[in-house]
Amino acid sequence: QEQTFVMVKPDGVLRGLIGAIVSRFEQKGFKLAAIEILTIDRALAERHYGELRAKPFFGELVAYLTSGPVCAMIWQGLHAVENARALIGKTNPVEAAPGTIRGDFAMDIAGNIVHGSDSAASAEREIGLFFGRTADD
Numbered sequence: 627q628e629q630t631f632v633m634v635k636p637d638g639v640l641r642g643l644i645g646a647i648v649s650r651f652e653q654k655g656f657k658l659a660a661i662e663i664l665t666i667d668r669a670l671a672e673r674h675y676g677e678l679r680a681k682p683f684f685g686e687l688v689a690y691l692t693s694g695p696v697c698a699m700i701w702q703g704l705h706a707v708e709n710a711r712a713l714i715g716k717t718n719p720v721e722a723a724p725g726t727i728r729g730d731f732a733m734d735i736a737g738n739i740v741h742g743s744d745s746a747a748s749a750e751r752e753i754g755l756f757f758g759r760t761a762d763d
């Protein structure tokens with residue numbers, strides 16, 4: 627079955643939302659394959675969001691991700707990548723539908739509390755980055 631990488635970002639951890647987010651994935655039917663609390667260093671943040679390096683908000687994004695502990699998870703299930711993106715909702719919480727995680731728990735694109743891989747290839751790369759499996763970047 628497919629796996630995807632999901633991360634509760636520092637603001638989500640600070641606000642005590644790990645349980646609520648884990649619960650939604652479980653209720654949907656995903657299986658939790660790995661979970662870890664860690665603090666991301668600058669190098670890992672820059673590698674994780676490498677494709678956004680040229681964006682004007684990249685510095686802010688790296689500062690946000692390294693500002694406190696995150697909760698990294700691997701969730702497994704049918705169409706895991708797409709099902710997780712649907713559960714999480716649109717990147718900008720203003721556009722995220724109520725009922726999605728961002729729609730229910732976030733206000734601001736620069737603090738959208740959760741990340742989910744956007745493709746099977748990204749999931750493999752991100753699982754490698756965070757859980758030390760072989761990833762070809």
Ligand code: ATP
Binds near residue numbers: 742743
């Ligand atoms: P994620 O990769 O975190 O799941 P995403 O794939 O939905 O998000 P991307 O376009 O890859 O969206 O953006 C990655 C992250 O960069 C967003 O989740 C958000 O935290 C941040 N971001 C995106 N656009 C902006 C912006 N205009 N201003 C500030 N931060 C932004």
